[in-house]
Amino acid sequence: MSDFTRNHAVVVGAGMAGLTAAQAISRHFRKVTVIERDVLPAEPAPRSGTPQAQHAHMLLAGGLRALQTLFPGFEKDLAEAGAVKIRAGKDLRFERPGFDPFPVRDLGFDIFSMSRPLLEAVTRRRVQKTPNIGICARCRVTKLVASRDATRIEAVRYDSEDGRAVTLEAELVVEASGRGGLTLQLLEELSLQKPEETEIGIDQAYASAIVERLDHNADWLGNIMLPSAPGSSRGAFLFPIEKQRWLLSIGGNHGDTPPGDRAGFMDFVRSLRTPTIYDAVRDARPLTDIVRYQLPCSTRRHFERLESFPAGLLATGDALCRFNPVFGQGMSVAAQEAVILDRLLTEDVPKERLAREFFAAIQDTIATPWGVAVNDFVYPATRGARPADLAQRLQYGMALTKLAAQDPEVHRLTVEVSQLLKPQAALREPALAARVMSLI
Ligand SMILES: Cc1cc2nc3c(=O)[nH]c(=O)nc-3n(C[C@H](O)[C@H](O)[C@H](O)COP(=O)(O)OP(=O)(O)OC[C@H]3O[C@@H](n4cnc5c(N)ncnc54)[C@H](O)[C@@H]3O)c2cc1C
Numbered sequence: 001m002s003d004f005t006r007n008h009a010v011v012v013g014a015g016m017a018g019l020t021a022a023q024a025i026s027r028h029f030r031k032v033t034v035i036e037r038d039v040l041p042a043e044p045a046p047r048s049g050t051p052q053a054q055h056a057h058m059l060l061a062g063g064l065r066a067l068q069t070l071f072p073g074f075e076k077d078l079a080e081a082g083a084v085k086i087r088a089g090k091d092l093r094f095e096r097p098g099f100d101p102f103p104v105r106d107l108g109f110d111i112f113s114m115s116r117p118l119l120e121a122v123t124r125r126r127v128q129k130t131p132n133i134g135i136c137a138r139c140r141v142t143k144l145v146a147s148r149d150a151t152r153i154e155a156v157r158y159d160s161e162d163g164r165a166v167t168l169e170a171e172l173v174v175e176a177s178g179r180g181g182l183t184l185q186l187l188e189e190l191s192l193q194k195p196e197e198t199e200i201g202i203d204q205a206y207a208s209a210i211v212e213r214l215d216h217n218a219d220w221l222g223n224i225m226l227p228s229a230p231g232s233s234r235g236a237f238l239f240p241i242e243k244q245r246w247l248l249s250i251g252g253n254h255g256d257t258p259p260g261d262r263a264g265f266m267d268f269v270r271s272l273r274t275p276t277i278y279d280a281v282r283d284a285r286p287l288t289d290i291v292r293y294q295l296p297c298s299t300r301r302h303f304e305r306l307e308s309f310p311a312g313l314l315a316t317g318d319a320l321c322r323f324n325p326v327f328g329q330g331m332s333v334a335a336q337e338a339v340i341l342d343r344l345l346t347e348d349v350p351k352e353r354l355a356r357e358f359f360a361a362i363q364d365t366i367a368t369p370w371g372v373a374v375n376d377f378v379y380p381a382t383r384g385a386r387p388a389d390l391a392q393r394l395q396y397g398m399a400l401t402k403l404a405a406q407d408p409e410v411h412r413l414t415v416e417v418s419q420l421l422k423p424q425a426a427l428r429e430p431a432l433a434a435r436v437m438s439l440i
Contacts, residue, residue, distance in 0.1 A: 003351050006030060009172035010156050012141045014040060015050055016331040017317020018176035019123045020338035022133050023070045025172065028345040032133045033168065035158050037140040040124065044081075044117035044242075050178070052325070054291045055208040056237040056249035057116035061088065062420025063332025064111055066339045071126040075112070081122050082242030083114035084221060088415060092239075093220035095274050096401070097228040103405055104219075107412050111419070113222060115210075115241045119331070136160075144173060144186040144313065152311035152351070153186075171351070172312050174341075176334075180301065180319030192308055195301040201383030202324055202376050206293045207258035207265055208249040211284040213240055222246070223276050229378045232256070235326065236269065238277050248281055251326065254381040260292050297383070298324045298373050300366065304359040311352045314341070314359075321366050324376055329369040332420050336365045368417065368424040399439040400427060410435075 009029045011022045014036035022034045038049040046054050059067075067074045079085060086092055089107035096102055127133055138161040145155040145167065155169045175183045187194050227235045233253040241247045250258045250268055258268045269278045300321045303309065317334035340361050349357050375397065376382045377390050387393065404411040410432065416422045 004028075004171060006171070008033070008168075008170050009174070010035060010168060010170035011174045011176055012156065012182060013049075013176040013178060013317075013319075014038075014124065014135055014137070015176060015178055015317065015334075016120060016123065017178070017319070017334035017337070018174070019120070019127050020067070020070055020335045021174045021176055021314075021316050021341060023127055023130060024338040024342035025174070025345065026130050026133050027342060029172065030132060033170070034127070034133060034135045035139045035141050035156065035168075036135060036137050038137065040135065040137045041117075041121070044115060044121040046117055050116070050120075051291075052293055053116035053120065054288075055116075055206045055293055055325070056239050056247050057119065057331065058237070058239065058328035059112060059114075059119060060328055060332040060419045061109055061111050061416075063335045065421070066332065066335035067123065069339050070335065070342070071123070074122070074126070075110075077122050077126065078112045078114065078119070081114070081118055083112040083118060083122075084240040084242070086111050086113050086221060086240075088419070089411070091221045093218075093223040093276065094226075095223065095276060096226040097273070099401070099405055100274050100276075103411065105408050105411060107415055113239045113241060115247060116331075118242050139166075141177070141182060144175070144182050146186060146190055146310050150190045150192070150310065153313040170312075172314070172354075175313070175315045175319050176317045178318040180315050183313065183315050183319065186310065186313070190310070192310075193306055195303045195306055198300045198302070199297040199384055200324070200373050200376050201297040202253050202295070202379075203255065203297075203381075204251060204253045204295045204324055204326065205257040206249050206251045206295075206325070207260060207268070207290055208247060208292075209265065209286055209290045210241070210245050210247050210288040211281050211286050213244050213246045214280070214284050216280050218280070223280070225272055225274055225277055227252075228273055230380065232273065233379060234268070234272055236272055236277050238280060245287060246281065246284065248277065253376075254379060257294070258292070260290050262286065262290065265290050295322075295325060298322055298370075298376070300370055303355070304363055306359075309355045311355065314355055316341070320362075321370065323369050324373050327369060327372050327418075329372070329420065333365060333369055336420070337362050340365065364423065368420060371424045372418070395440050396436060399436045402439055403436055 094102040141158045143157040221240045
């Protein structure tokens, strides 16, 4: 039996990681309080705590599956809220160097495309319907409080809406603040070691706008245009979202920053490797201003390597690992982490071991998306520990892409891996590896 009394847990942050973690914990604790610094809008709308949410956010099939596990009927909720159903391999045109477009095939499963505020609103509504979860909005957590002997977490301190400083006791605290600063601050206060960090410096820049989705007489609903790396890092996502709109995000890295004025933005779109997106949107009415975002690096915090960590404290989502957004993984990984937390709580893992087991158990989940990030080293300016076998890895990836274009089964497998339905190791199975190597 675990030594948890399972009375009260606190989750810091009501982003995708916080909402999914709260739902997972609610099955095992009498009460869960989610503390969020922002005003939470009743309808899908941008908010200041998640500025990235105005940019294209793809929910991968692995993330959708995790959300469906936590919130049965989630796909139906998304569809009813206006999310656009996408048949994988078919409805999103995929342009990559040498394949403009990549062969179109029905890969046998659906995903959904929508704005991040819509996805978050649908998730939040489900959480709000869970009777033992309360959301405290406009409350900012200022500190995590540990026991006198520094071995376990006891409470969080937050500034409430009316400016009062409140201490709230909790047996389990999950930091899903997107930053992880509270956990690092606590470790410092307790003179405990902080997690080592692996960084991949990419200087990724985005600019995005929503435009009306015209009836463009094409057999696709959206388009993904990958750059011809390493010569250029300019890429684009044109995603169909709710209310017959497109969300267009363009980007580059290492200083190739898309402009924020309309003329400059459209010039950047026109300069893309293929004309598909420019042709689709040039006559489309802009419905929002252009917003921009810069992310200096992907960061993985190695909590799994720590010798000691306060019992009853966890970090999840971006607070734990922040991925290059172009691969569309962060929200899906966060939801998968929540499913793992649910499993560990079901297994009644003792409080003293929960953090260790959680940080160990999620490593497999992180390994695949982090493995994809290694592709960022294709750019000479990328900072970080360049793998010694980078050239071979990139060659393998190119040959695999060639094979996937020829063979529908390999195509399906590569998409299942990139959609986080299968681990990256599936792409190195001996029989497949032999076929890939024969193309090098
Ligand atoms: C440009 C861009 C594009 C992206 N595209 C994709 C994509 O296509 N697909 C994908 O899956 N991911 C994408 N991501 C990544 C995705 O946004 C993150 O992985 C995801 O939002 C992580 O969720 P989170 O809940 O950990 O953090 P966040 O979404 O950042 O949420 C953290 C929450 O905590 C709150 N908070 C912070 N501090 C406190 C405090 N002290 N007290 C109370 N509340 C606090 C914040 O207000 C916020 O609501 C993209 C990221 C960027 C930057």
